[in-house]
Amino acid sequence: MYVNPNNHAMDGGRASSAMEKEAVATIARMFGWTQHLGHLTGGGMMANLEALWVASKSHPGMKVVASELAHYSHERISSVLCLPFEKIVCDQNGRMNIAELKKIF
Numbered sequence: 001m002y003v004n005p006n007n008h009a010m011d012g013g014r015a016s017s018a019m020e021k022e023a024v025a026t027i028a029r030m031f032g033w034t035q036h037l038g039h040l041t042g043g044g045m046m047a048n049l050e051a052l053w054v055a056s057k058s059h060p061g062m063k064v065v066a067s068e069l070a071h072y073s074h075e076r077i078s079s080v081l082c083l084p085f086e087k088i089v090c091d092q093n094g095r096m097n098i099a100e101l102k103k104i105f
Contacts, residue, residue, distance in 0.1 A: 045073045052077050065104055067096045 010017045020040050028036035041047045048071065052064060063084040066074045070087075078085035086104060089097045 044071065045077075048073045049077050049080075052081060052083065056081055056083055063104070065101065067094075069094055 023040060024036060024038035027038065028034075039050060041050060052074070055062070055064075063086055064074065064078045065086050065088060068087045068090050075085050075087070088100050088104075091097065
């Protein structure tokens with residue numbers, strides 16, 4: 001990794017890419033999925049970034065909606081990606097207010 005920090009690409013890291021595919025396939029099998037596509041990341045914020053980016057490309061023009069208790073990275077990353085973002089209030093038990101959520105849709 002010191003020599004090639006771009007080790008996630010097949011042309012730069014064949015061995016680690018094969019291990020990543022194996023790991024993703026194993027995780028998919030845990031959920032009973034026969035079709036899958038995945039990427040391992042170094043942490044939750046990068047995973048959130050990639051997930052929101054993919055969602056924005058597959059569902060353009062949609063708004064990101066999250067509980068007010070969601071990780072702060074969702075709002076920050078939505079801003080970086082220029083995606084509209086809205087927080088939904090929660091009750092004392094941490095449950096999202098469904099009436100407020102329904103107002104959005």
